[in-house]
Amino acid sequence: MTKISIRDVSKTFQVRDDPEPFTALAGTDLDVREGEFLTLVGPSGCGKSTLLDLIAGLTAPTSGEIRIDGTPVTGPGLDRGVVFQQYALFPWRTAQANVEFGLEAKGVPRKERARRAREHLALVGLAGFGERYPHELSGGMRQRVAIARSLAFDPDVLLMDEPFAALDAQTRESLQEELLRVWEHTGKTVVFITHGIDEAVYLGERVAVMTSRPGRVKEVVDVRFDTREGDLRAHPAFGEYRHHVWSLLREEVAAAQVQEREVATSHG
Amino acid sequence: MADQKLLPGDVHWYDLPDEAADAPDDAANLPGGAADVPEERPRRRLPGRWLRRAATNSTAILLLLAAWEALPRLGVLDPVFVPPLSEDLVAWYDLLVTGRLPEHLGASVARSLAGFGLAIVLAIPLGLLIGWYRPVADFLTPLLELFRNTSAVALLPVFTLILGIGETTKVTFALYACAWPILLNTISGVKTVEPLLIKSARSMGLGPAGLFQKVILPAAVPTIFTGVRLAGAHSILVLLFAEMVGAKAGLGYLILDTQSSFRIPDMYAGIITISALGVLFNLLLVGVERRFSTWRTT
Numbered sequence A: 001m002t003k004i005s006i007r008d009v010s011k012t013f014q015v016r017d018d019p020e021p022f023t024a025l026a027g028t029d030l031d032v033r034e035g036e037f038l039t040l041v042g043p044s045g046c047g048k049s050t051l052l053d054l055i056a057g058l059t060a061p062t063s064g065e066i067r068i069d070g071t072p073v074t075g076p077g078l079d080r081g082v083v084f085q086q087y088a089l090f091p092w093r094t095a096q097a098n099v100e101f102g103l104e105a106k107g108v109p110r111k112e113r114a115r116r117a118r119e120h121l122a123l124v125g126l127a128g129f130g131e132r133y134p135h136e137l138s139g140g141m142r143q144r145v146a147i148a149r150s151l152a153f154d155p156d157v158l159l160m161d162e163p164f165a166a167l168d169a170q171t172r173e174s175l176q177e178e179l180l181r182v183w184e185h186t187g188k189t190v191v192f193i194t195h196g197i198d199e200a201v202y203l204g205e206r207v208a209v210m211t212s213r214p215g216r217v218k219e220v221v222d223v224r225f226d227t228r229e230g231d232l233r234a235h236p237a238f239g240e241y242r243h244h245v246w247s248l249l250r251e252e253v254a255a256a257q258v259q260e261r262e263v264a265t266s267h268g
Numbered sequence B: 001m002a003d004q005k006l007l008p009g010d011v012h013w014y015d016l017p018d019e020a021a022d023a024p025d026d027a028a029n030l031p032g033g034a035a036d037v038p039e040e041r042p043r044r045r046l047p048g049r050w051l052r053r054a055a056t057n058s059t060a061i062l063l064l065l066a067a068w069e070a071l072p073r074l075g076v077l078d079p080v081f082v083p084p085l086s087e088d089l090v091a092w093y094d095l096l097v098t099g100r101l102p103e104h105l106g107a108s109v110a111r112s113l114a115g116f117g118l119a120i121v122l123a124i125p126l127g128l129l130i131g132w133y134r135p136v137a138d139f140l141t142p143l144l145e146l147f148r149n150t151s152a153v154a155l156l157p158v159f160t161l162i163l164g165i166g167e168t169t170k171v172t173f174a175l176y177a178c179a180w181p182i183l184l185n186t187i188s189g190v191k192t193v194e195p196l197l198i199k200s201a202r203s204m205g206l207g208p209a210g211l212f213q214k215v216i217l218p219a220a221v222p223t224i225f226t227g228v229r230l231a232g233a234h235s236i237l238v239l240l241f242a243e244m245v246g247a248k249a250g251l252g253y254l255i256l257d258t259q260s261s262f263r264i265p266d267m268y269a270g271i272i273t274i275s276a277l278g279v280l281f282n283l284l285l286v287g288v289e290r291r292f293s294t295w296r297t298t
Helices: A048-056 A095-106 A110-123 A139-152 A169-186 A197-203 A236-267 B025-029 B047-073 B085-097 B100-132 B134-148 B152-163 B167-191 B195-203 B208-245 B251-260 B264-292
Strands: A002-013 A022-033 A037-041 A063-068 A080-083 A157-161 A189-193 A206-210 A217-222
Touching: A002 A048, A002 A189, A022 A048, A022 A189, A022 A217, A037 A048, A037 A197, A048 A063, A048 A080, A048 A157, A048 A189, A080 A139, A080 B195, A095 A110, A095 A139, A095 B208, A110 A139, A139 A169, A169 A197, A197 A236, A206 A236, A217 A236, B047 B085, B085 B100, B085 B264, B100 B134, B100 B167, B100 B208, B100 B251, B100 B264, B134 B167, B152 B167, B152 B208, B167 B208, B195 B208, B208 B251, B208 B264, B251 B264
Parallel strands: A037 A189, A037 A206, A080 A157, A157 A189
Antiparallel strands: A002 A022, A002 A063, A206 A217
16 A cells, blocks of 8 residues: 655755756655655765655645645645654753644643653653753654654654764664664654665665665665564675665766766866 | 944853853763663752852952952052042941932832833844844844944933933833843844754644744743843943933932042942942843753753
């Protein structure tokens, strides 16, 4: 069952001091299935984040259409939760109050809000940290709060924009494991952007590889393991998937570098 | 005269956190996984450390007071123009018990608070409006630039012409001077809200009204309070000037009047009072400001 369908989506921006519009995405097609964990990789500047903003309804596509459950996206909504790389927690709110934010927007009564926020903080392993302010938490804990916040208002889709990129390797690994656990527990559809090939293969049931700018989906790689228990990264199949995605990406990264040089010389 | 102090983000010693030297905030940002232990909540200062701090902070003041007492007595300064501190304090006590000091002090404080309060009530909403609505900002900015660079002192004669020499003029004068730091800080507070927070709130379906109430306003509160604190200091500083040029009560009047009638110790008593008042008012506002910006540590 298709949850998110992206059809021939293009996005161009008008850049200041430049008569030529900037094309971030051109003719992107992608289907995301209900309940699946899809990771999206691509060379930097290929429009990954733009695509996520479009699904979130934060900006509108220049052409093409994005549908969720068959309904076209016209703006942001609580059926989708977004997790940003820089956490985006409200610094004047405690962890608990941050998690309650989306519930307030949804009009959930106060007592119910408090209960659900506590529940979701516990789900991400932060029971007892509700009264802390974001500045009193480590980076990893802040991102847990952000994930709890997005899960608490019970969206169908979780959109994650390189959520673990700012964390150190150890924290990242433990959060990856926990995200998988939460995903299995909640059954959400997850679209996860990353620039890490390992992360993409480890987390994704499918890995969508994007071309260099203007971004399109080049290939969607099915990743199948009998089980995700244990040291998945040591599995021989992991290495094969990894290499396959790496080869797809390498051509695009090279193309992106040529592009960058051209831009640099034409502007220099 | 009001302009050089108005910059938002203007840092004073009392802005610096007490624990700046010994409570590295980065502790919270250190790498760590599921098992990472966040640092303890900042503890209350220990009495011993507090005493040492108090001693360090007051040494320079004590030296000044000692010099004030000693230099006139040693004949280094002319005791007629600079009477020793003890004589000034005696004069201060006399003014206090005769009820003259409370009268002048009351007049000054009432005017300051009226101007300060009105400035808060008027400048914060106006600042929010300018910061939030682009067309309002475009329309008013040139006017604001013009008036911001027009000293309150230059306008005092105009206020006097229009409003007479009564209380209205003095309150308006304090109001005008207080409004600028509050207005400019409010505008900058609204404008400098982290765009990612706005994006995050928008992704949760908040419309303009919800965004303003739940993101813009709380994010701007600490910056607004910095403006309020600066305005508090202004309210007393500028009012004194107004009281020196046309008044029959108030500390400004007292200081100028005692000087011209050569009651020098009384004059110093007035100056001491104004200093103490300014310091106390500022401490109070710093406390209030801290209370409202506990979260602003980075």
